[in-house]
Amino acid sequence: MDISASPGIADGPVYTHQAVRLDSGLDLECGVHLAPLEVAYRTYGTLSPARDNAILVCHALTGDQYLAERNPLTGKPGWWSRMVGPGLPIDTDRYFVVCSNVLGGCMGTTGPRSICTETGKAWDSEFPPITMHDIVAAQAKLIDHLGVGRLFAVIGGSMGGMQALTWAADFPDRVFAAMPIATSPFHSAQNIAFNEVSRQAIFADPDWHDGHYRDFGAIPARGLGVARMMAHITYLSEEALSRKFGRRVRHDAATAVPASSSPSLFGEMFEVESYLRHQGSSFVRRFDANSYLTITRAMDYFDLAAEHDGDLANPFRKSQTRFCVVSFSSDWLFPTSQSRLLVRALNRAGANVSFVEIESDRGHDAFLLEEPDFDRTIRGFIAGAAEHAALKAGER
Amino acid sequence: MRVDQRLIAEMIAPRARVLDVGSGDGTLIDYLYRTRSCDARGIEIDMQNVTQSVAHGLPVMHGDADHDLADYPDDTFDYVVLQRTLQAVERPREVLRQMLRIGRHAIVSFPNFGHWRLRLQLLTTGRMPMTPVWNTPWYSTPNIHPCTIRDFLLLCEEEGYVIQQWLAIDEDGARAPWRRSIRLANLFGEQAMFLLRRAGH
Numbered sequence: 001m002d003i004s005a006s007p008g009i010a011d012g013p014v015y016t017h018q019a020v021r022l023d024s025g026l027d028l029e030c031g032v033h034l035a036p037l038e039v040a041y042r043t044y045g046t047l048s049p050a051r052d053n054a055i056l057v058c059h060a061l062t063g064d065q066y067l068a069e070r071n072p073l074t075g076k077p078g079w080w081s082r083m084v085g086p087g088l089p090i091d092t093d094r095y096f097v098v099c100s101n102v103l104g105g106c107m108g109t110t111g112p113r114s115i116c117t118e119t120g121k122a123w124d125s126e127f128p129p130i131t132m133h134d135i136v137a138a139q140a141k142l143i144d145h146l147g148v149g150r151l152f153a154v155i156g157g158s159m160g161g162m163q164a165l166t167w168a169a170d171f172p173d174r175v176f177a178a179m180p181i182a183t184s185p186f187h188s189a190q191n192i193a194f195n196e197v198s199r200q201a202i203f204a205d206p207d208w209h210d211g212h213y214r215d216f217g218a219i220p221a222r223g224l225g226v227a228r229m230m231a232h233i234t235y236l237s238e239e240a241l242s243r244k245f246g247r248r249v250r251h252d253a254a255t256a257v258p259a260s261s262s263p264s265l266f267g268e269m270f271e272v273e274s275y276l277r278h279q280g281s282s283f284v285r286r287f288d289a290n291s292y293l294t295i296t297r298a299m300d301y302f303d304l305a306a307e308h309d310g311d312l313a314n315p316f317r318k319s320q321t322r323f324c325v326v327s328f329s330s331d332w333l334f335p336t337s338q339s340r341l342l343v344r345a346l347n348r349a350g351a352n353v354s355f356v357e358i359e360s361d362r363g364h365d366a367f368l369l370e371e372p373d374f375d376r377t378i379r380g381f382i383a384g385a386a387e388h389a390a391l392k393a394g395e396r
Numbered sequence: 397m398r399v400d401q402r403l404i405a406e407m408i409a410p411r412a413r414v415l416d417v418g419s420g421d422g423t424l425i426d427y428l429y430r431t432r433s434c435d436a437r438g439i440e441i442d443m444q445n446v447t448q449s450v451a452h453g454l455p456v457m458h459g460d461a462d463h464d465l466a467d468y469p470d471d472t473f474d475y476v477v478l479q480r481t482l483q484a485v486e487r488p489r490e491v492l493r494q495m496l497r498i499g500r501h502a503i504v505s506f507p508n509f510g511h512w513r514l515r516l517q518l519l520t521t522g523r524m525p526m527t528p529v530w531n532t533p534w535y536s537t538p539n540i541h542p543c544t545i546r547d548f549l550l551l552c553e554e555e556g557y558v559i560q561q562w563l564a565i566d567e568d569g570a571r572a573p574w575r576r577s578i579r580l581a582n583l584f585g586e587q588a589m590f591l592l593r594r595a596g597h
Contacts, residue, residue: 384453
């Protein structure tokens with residue numbers, strides 16, 4: 001029930017992920033040259049002879065490359081299996097879908113758990129700071145390796161949406177269509193604040209050991225678990241929590257108070273508490289604390305307007321990319337107002353933009369869940385973009 | 397497609413860049429794209445309509461005429477279309493200015509409050525008129541800025557817009573025969589449609 005150190009990624013069996021190793025490495029924005037660069041990825045569907053049907057799906061903060069298949073670590077279905085597959089909105093009968101683990105991650109792409117060639121030891125907390133641009137630059141190297149020039153579409157939710165925007169800003173000629181979902185062109189003060197609480201929870205764990213926990217055969221499971229619990233609340237909504245758990249109390253052997261014992265403040269457990277603890281404890285088994293710190297920091301740094309003289313329209317001027325911005329009405333982590341800021345900037349840039357707010361009471365996580373209007377939006381936007389892409393190809 | 401939408405489409409040159417403000421279910425932009433190879437986009441206030449349009453592959457964004465035109469750069473479009481909506485916006489004059497700033501041409505249609513049936517009803521009953529075109533009671537109507545064809549002509553004159561084409565149409569959207577006389581059109585036209593451009597071009 002409690003979040004305690006459990007056999008996990010720190011000492012568990014090492015799973016070998018499919019990855020490409022690029023000895024040329026990657027120049028990070030901070031000035032560090034990271035070499036070699038390994039990018040773990042999965043692909044679904046077949047690349048067309050013209051190499052024009054590739055869709056890159058970018059995962060969120062704690063996602064991974066196992067998009068549409070059983071996750072080898074958790075045994076659960078891929079995180080977007082309901083969206084990606086034969087005949088599904090992102091149709092693998094028609095498109096070649098690529099998903100890679102982000103730079104700084106812990107599922108096979110170069111990150112804090114990788115070996116630093118200079119020291120011969122794992123980077124751990126010495127892993128250089130990275131940005132969304134670095135994450136996208138690493139993906140671009142994978143896309144080069146796969147022999148794809150222009151991506152038909154880049155799609156992502158939450159931090160995946162930040163990557164989709166960064167792709168469109170950094171490689172406008174390589175992105176025919178971009179779909180930033182439940183995201184923002186900058187990380188808000190509130191979201192930085194949430195990330196900071198997550199990080200402080202990790203730092204406060206006695207097993208943190210200044211980030212060198214693996215040298216001690218430990219993981220800061222309690223801190224990372226608390227970080228996840230808090231973050232998980234921000235992914236839901238008050239309404240969703242009420243509907244799912246209400247004020248119901250759990251009555252089972254594990255929480256029942258023995259008759260002999262004195263009354264206890266925490267003798268009973270609300271179902272929502274139990275749920276959050278479960279979220280925390282299962283998370284620490286699959287995620288590395290240093291990766292969590294590295295990637296949340298990359299999100300905090302994200303601010304496209306600030307990097308372009310304070311005008312968010314600047315990175316998208318003359319952009320030929322077709323955009324479809326999607327937000328969810330009950331998402332308070334990446335609220336519609338932030339998507340609207342993005343849409344207005346895209347209009348100022350004269351870009352082709354669709355914008356839909358999906359009615360849902362399930363908060364930020366709605367983009368991962370069953371939302372028929374959202375499915376229709378993705379399917380329709382892709383179909384429309386494909387028609388235009390074909391039209392352009394025909395004109396040449 | 398409604399007959400008046402067909403009339404609008406006839407005003408638009410092939411391959412033009414078009415913004416349809418209040419694009420509804422996307423019929424017009426779909427038609428312009430498919431039959432005229434236009435780069436046609438839409439803005440729509442009703443989210444269900446937006447979702448339906450995007451689900452049909454049309455580039456439509458949620459927004460409205462009063463707030464979302466100001467963002468576009470000058471001359472982004474060849475035509476900006478406002479169908480049957482002018483009377484419902486907060487600031488009609490400002491919306492027209494924005495339309496003719498971001499577009500080289502504006503196509504505007506609106507229900508004519510000068511129609512004889514409205515005049516007669518007001519005269520004989522002393523109450524706000526109700527007709528098939530003006531079919532919501534005064535307390536719940538979205539049509540907060542009704543105008544007549546003459547009113548609109550006056551505004552165009554004040555603002556210095558050139559009227560390239562105008563026509564009066566009946567409720568079904570069919571072209572009405574009083575093309576020559578504004579007086580007759582203002583009396584018998586249920587709706588009016590204008591193709592405008594800025595002066596000095």
